Amino acid sequence: MGADVRAPRLVALGGLHLGTARVEGAVDLEDARIENADGDALDAARLTVGTVLNAGGLTAEGRVRLTGAKVAGWISFIEAELSNPGGVALGISSCEATQLTLRDAQPVSGDVRMHYSTFKVIEAEPQVWPATVRLEGLRYEALTPRLPAADRLALLQRDVDGFVPHSYEQLAASYRRVGDDVDARAVQLAEQRRRRATLPWYAKLWGCVQDATVGYGFRPTRAGGWLLALLLLGSAAYGLHHPPPLEHGKGPGFNAPVYTLDLLLPIIDFGQQAAFAPTGLYQWLSYLLIAVGWVLATAVAAGITRALSRP
Structure with missing residues (x-):
């Protein structure tokens, strides 16, 4: 494709396919409305974008699929409304971008899959995320806005893979990078408590002793x-x-x-x-x-x- 793909306020019934495309500049889908309730509303799997993918204000009924996409800049779902009840609303696994933002987005209706993706920054309020996510292998350096650990830990409980130690270590590391050792320790303590539930009874008992006496x-x-x-x-x-x-x-x-x-x-x-x-x-x-x-x-x-x- 050319330098840019610009389709602001696009209305597409039946979905939009950008899979495997290579765009040297930006992809602009701001305020677009895409409907394909029985399949992919936006199929951008393995899409390569030279600058930004702007889907701010996007209304999507059906799966938004960015599996394997590579975006040099940021991926924006600012004020977006993503809906695919009973299925994957946002499939963004194995994706790479500088920043992923869902600022002021509506709560996602459907599952979110972000496993094995890499971002420097993820911007989202906790209430944006749905009841079911997959985070195994997700890497990031920072989460915004800055919130206490207690507000971020609930998401890790919703992982379909159950207890994922890597997710706790990533969250703790993000707090350590900004010098917040108190919240980093809170995440590590939550990790040990979650791990305890997976252990045999005698190990659970010893874990309870360590928790009660010194908080692990x-x-x-x-x-x-x-x-x-x-x-x-x-x-x-x-x-x-x-x-x-x-x-x-x-x-x-x-x-x-x-x-x-x-x-x-x-x-x-x-x-x-x-x-x-x-x-x-x-x-x-x-x-x-x-x-x-x-x-x-x-x-x-x-x-x-x-x-x-x-x-």
């Missing part, structure tokens, strides 16, 4: 909270009921907080645990503190290892 390493301050709560519990219990010494007249004087720390910290030895022997209910409390201390220490170590192993 992404909420390290939780460990301090647990330690403080248990320290207060043990200090109060043993402060009111001193355990008897193993040998009278020998060993250090009893100190309830230090004794509790001796039970909780599996490596550090303050000499209190070996010098006193609680009985009855307080002996069982000491067993509980020792066990929880080991679980907490192991969870912290596992969480730190996981956090440090990630970019």
